[in-house]
Amino acid sequence: MDYNDNSIDNLIEQASQRYRYGDYNGGIEALKVALSIAPNNGVLHSYLSFGLIKQKRIYAAEYEAKLGLELDPNSAYAHYVLGCLLHVKKDYQAALTHLEQATALDPENPSFLEALSAVLLDKGRLEEAKSTLTRALEIAPDDPDVLAKFGDLWLHLNDLNQAQVYYNEALMIEPQHSGSLIGKGHCLLRQGEITESKEHAIWALQQDPNDHDALTLLTNIKARQNAAMGVWWRLNTWLVSGSNTRTILLLITAYIVFRVFAIGLDDAGFETIGSVVSMLWLGIVAYMWVGPVWFNKKLKAELETVTLDKTF
Numbered sequence: 001m002d003y004n005d006n007s008i009d010n011l012i013e014q015a016s017q018r019y020r021y022g023d024y025n026g027g028i029e030a031l032k033v034a035l036s037i038a039p040n041n042g043v044l045h046s047y048l049s050f051g052l053i054k055q056k057r058i059y060a061a062e063y064e065a066k067l068g069l070e071l072d073p074n075s076a077y078a079h080y081v082l083g084c085l086l087h088v089k090k091d092y093q094a095a096l097t098h099l100e101q102a103t104a105l106d107p108e109n110p111s112f113l114e115a116l117s118a119v120l121l122d123k124g125r126l127e128e129a130k131s132t133l134t135r136a137l138e139i140a141p142d143d144p145d146v147l148a149k150f151g152d153l154w155l156h157l158n159d160l161n162q163a164q165v166y167y168n169e170a171l172m173i174e175p176q177h178s179g180s181l182i183g184k185g186h187c188l189l190r191q192g193e194i195t196e197s198k199e200h201a202i203w204a205l206q207q208d209p210n211d212h213d214a215l216t217l218l219t220n221i222k223a224r225q226n227a228a229m230g231v232w233w234r235l236n237t238w239l240v241s242g243s244n245t246r247t248i249l250l251l252i253t254a255y256i257v258f259r260v261f262a263i264g265l266d267d268a269g270f271e272t273i274g275s276v277v278s279m280l281w282l283g284i285v286a287y288m289w290v291g292p293v294w295f296n297k298k299l300k301a302e303l304e305t306v307t308l309d310k311t312f
Contacts, residue, residue: 008034008041015047022178022208024051042072046081053085056212061085076105080112087119095119110140114149121156129153144170148179160187178204178211185217189224197221 011034018027031048038044046068052061065085069078083098099116106112113136120129130153136146151166164187170180185200198221204214223234258281265274 008038008044012044012047015051019051019054021176022211024054024208027051028055040071042068042070042075042078044068045071046075046078049081049085053081053088055210056088058085058088062089074105076102076109076112079105080109080115083119084115087115087122092119092123096123108139110136110143110146113139114143114146117149117153121153126153126157142173144174144177144180147173148177148183151180151183155183155186158190160190163187176203176207178207178214182211182213182217186220189217189221194221194224 011030015027015030015034018024018030028048028051031044031051034044035041035048045064049061049064049068052058052064062085065078065082069075069082072078079098079102083095083102086092086095086098096116096119099112099119102112103109103116113132117129117132117136120126120132133146133150133153136143137150140146147166147170151163151170154160154163154166164184167180167184167187170177171184174180181200181204185197185204188197188200198218201214201217201221204211205218208214258277262274262277262281265271265277
């Protein structure tokens with residue numbers, strides 16, 4: 001078969017469509033065929049990286065993203081993909097740099113603006129995130145991704161009614177939009193609607209069984225239903241929220257505080273209390289070690305038995 005530029009464009013379009021509907025394996029396979037035709041095409045490497053990011057194959061995604069930018073340093077899409085990758089890695093400042101470069105090269109692309117707003121939101125720059133999303137919505141008022149991200153902004157601000165307005169609008173445009181299904185599921189969970197929230201999570205997983213955000217929602221639901229497991233999940237979520245540096249500093253600080261407290265009790269003659277504190281610390285460590293195994297077992301059982309209402 002003779003391949004040409006149109007063949008590569010068709011493969012990129014095929015990959016984009018598969019990505020859109022959560023078929024990342026299919027999209028990646030199409031891009032591998034394209035790369036066998038044009039191995040030095042930077043855009044192809046960037047597209048491949050995007051699919052790998054969605055599959056949480058971070059090391060492979062990083063290699064492809066950097067190669068894509070190296071082959072095409074003036075590509076807005078290459079900067080966008082690398083920015084998305086760095087966002088996943090919680091390197092917010094570097095992510096911001098690349099996403100700002102992407103929007104500078106292509107200021108009318110709503111996907112680039114949406115990704116930029118997500119980083120600004122995680123950095124706590126709420127007004128900038130809102131203004132960036134407003135620009136994206138002016139460019140693409142019917143883009144479900146942008147509408148869902150606006151919902152995420154209001155969810156972050158705990159305005160559940162306003163968040164659901166945007167999620168519902170996105171779902172009217174694209175009824176199977178996973179980001180909106182998951183976001184609305186989080187709103188319903190906070191409102192105590194456990195069953196409906198679970199249906200939204202499962203519906204998203206029907207489209208992509210490996211959807212990290214849908215699994216996170218289902219895990220939140222399980223944590224709400226089981227108090228003992230919920231303690232582990234909430235503590236774990238608090239520890240890992242924010243940058244990796246923050247997580248490491250929190251763990252080091254907690255250990256130092258514990259050691260100083262335990263040594264202080266011993267020096268003050270309260271050896272018995274010090275021993276109890278040490279045992280409590282060991283209990284917490286054991287709980288954090290056993291917790292995920294227990295939690296995952298329960299979650300797996302939940303996934304195996306849950307059924308979706310066909311009228312959803």
